[in-house]
Amino acid sequence: MSDGVADRLKWDERGLITTVVQDASTQQVLMVAWTNAEALNLTVQTGEAHFWSRSRSELWHKGATSGHVMRVREVRVDCDGDTLLLLVDPAGPACHTGQTSCFFRSIHEVQIN
Amino acid sequence: MSDGVADRLKWDERGLITTVVQDASTQQVLMVAWTNAEALNLTVQTGEAHFWSRSRSELWHKGATSGHVMRVREVRVDCDGDTLLLLVDPAGPACHTGQTSCFFRSIHEVQIN
Numbered sequence: 076m077s078d079g080v081a082d083r084l085k086w087d088e089r090g091l092i093t094t095v096v097q098d099a100s101t102q103q104v105l106m107v108a109w110t111n112a113e114a115l116n117l118t119v120q121t122g123e124a125h126f127w128s129r130s131r132s133e134l135w136h137k138g139a140t141s142g143h144v145m146r147v148r149e150v151r152v153d154c155d156g157d158t159l160l161l162l163v164d165p166a167g168p169a170c171h172t173g174q175t176s177c178f179f180r181s182i183h184e185v186q187i188n
Numbered sequence: 189m190s191d192g193v194a195d196r197l198k199w200d201e202r203g204l205i206t207t208v209v210q211d212a213s214t215q216q217v218l219m220v221a222w223t224n225a226e227a228l229n230l231t232v233q234t235g236e237a238h239f240w241s242r243s244r245s246e247l248w249h250k251g252a253t254s255g256h257v258m259r260v261r262e263v264r265v266d267c268d269g270d271t272l273l274l275l276v277d278p279a280g281p282a283c284h285t286g287q288t289s290c291f292f293r294s295i296h297e298v299q300i301n
Contacts (some may be wrong), residue, residue: 077199080295080296086189093206093220095217097217098286102216103215103216104208104210104217104273106266107206107208107271119296122298124220125193129280135239145296146298147296148297148298149289149294149296149297149298150294150295150296150297151289151292151293151294151295152293152295153219153220153290153291153293154283154285154290154292154293155290158220158249158290158291160291162219165235166254168266170267171267174267177266177267177271178264178265178266178273179267180264180265180266181262181263181264182193182263182264182265183193183232183260183262184260184262184263185235185259185260185261185264
């Protein structure tokens with residue numbers, strides 16, 4: 076990662092940044108999680124996605140337990156610097172339910188005639 | 189939208205839910221914004237993406253000024269109900285910079301040999 080990039084990101088009042096995770100091959104959006112500075116550093120250093128778990132208040136190496144790690148191909152940041160996009164190669168389902176993506180429920184769908 | 193869906197979403201302490209916007213055709217992740225209950229209702233009723241602008245503290249009909257509205261094909265919710273994914277057909281660039289996606293900056297990229 077370029078020097079000083081983390082300094083230019085807009086971390087929220089908890090020191091976190093919203094992070095979208097997308098499959099680099101299928102382009103499916105897999106999940107949304109939160110990253111703090113330490114997690115971002117670990118993601119870049121190890122090449123595997125790390126997040127901050129708000130529910131457990133701890134660093135979260137995705138897949139450390141399940142084996143479903145995510146190899147990170149690229150980290151992007153949005154125009155105003157307050158959201159990250161990780162492009163990853165997942166070793167298994169992203170969702171704790173076993174679904175490929177956490178976004179498996181549709182709540183509204185437009186019928187195309 | 190099914191009755192009562194909005195009641196089952198996990199709105200944050202500000203009454204907002206993180207919303208990822210993805211191009212339904214190209215699968216490119218375009219932007220991340222915030223939705224409140226009124227914005228979600230308007231999105232479903234009008235078929236065009238509405239958000240809550242945190243910087244302006246107002247309802248935001250995406251494209252109302254620029255003409256770059258987003259027709260919404262589908263609204264998905266993640267496993268724990270605290271993030272939405274909109275699949276859209278955008279009428280123009282999503283980003284205020286004129287870029288197709290707000291995620292046009294890479295801050296880390298793994299070289300594939």
